Amino acid sequence: MTLKLHNYWRSSASHRVRIALNLKGLAWEYVVVNIVKAEQHAQGYTTKNPMAQVPTLELPDGRMLSQSLPIMEYLEEAHPEPPILPRDPYDRARCRALAEIINSGIQPLQNLSTTNAIKSFGGDAAVWPRRFITDGLAAFERALTGDGAFSCGEAPTIADCCLVPQLASARRFGVDPAQFPRLLAIEERCLALPAFANAAPDKQPDAVRT
Ligand SMILES: N[C@@H](CCC(=O)N[C@@H](CS)C(=O)NCC(=O)O)C(=O)O
Incomplete structure (x- = not known):
């Protein structure tokens, strides 16, 4: 099992x-x-x-x-x-907050059931999520503190587990992540790891x- x-x-x-x-x-x-x-x-x-x-x-x-x-x-x-969360309680909460920017601030707005609803109202489902993806990723980048290799320090965490898929979705929805160089640098370090x-x-x- x-x-x-x-x-x-x-x-x-x-x-x-x-x-x-x-x-x-x-x-x-x-x-x-x-x-x-x-x-x-x-x-x-x-x-x-x-x-x-x-x-x-x-x-x-x-x-x-x-x-x-x-x-x-x-x-x-x-x-x-x-560990996939930092040890320090403040750093853990901050890491969860980064994950939430994507989990509650972006993903529900690009989800299949949402884009299907937008289509049913006659909207352009390909364009609709772009603003939310761009604003959310900008917020994620602004929320980063320090100069760690990953989103919350020197090891990958749940924030990176959310970031890498969201960058893939951004590309799929026509948002160019080149405007977020810090996020791209973190993504590159993540993708060098077999787990990612x-x-x-x-x-x-x-x-x-x-
Ligand atoms: N908050 C949920 C979101 C899950 C979610 O939205 N999954 C999407 C795919 S990424 C889904 O199953 N969509 C199906 C649908 O909208 O009908 C989680 O983090 O697990």
């Missing part, structure tokens, strides 16, 4: 948890939930994830966890080494290559 991650290759919230699982060095199984084919709404899945979203982490004993940030917090508590490189959307078994 192993951990199972119910997820989708291009989901940024799934991507966060893939990175965290890899950083912790845990063995896990990939279970595809194709959100473009609406598999997240299947009855068998909504019992696992009441919000009908990916990711869901299934524990070896069959219990389910949803919401990527609580999943990463669970992994940190259940498997403390190597192996979690990339195009490396996943369900990736659709165009």
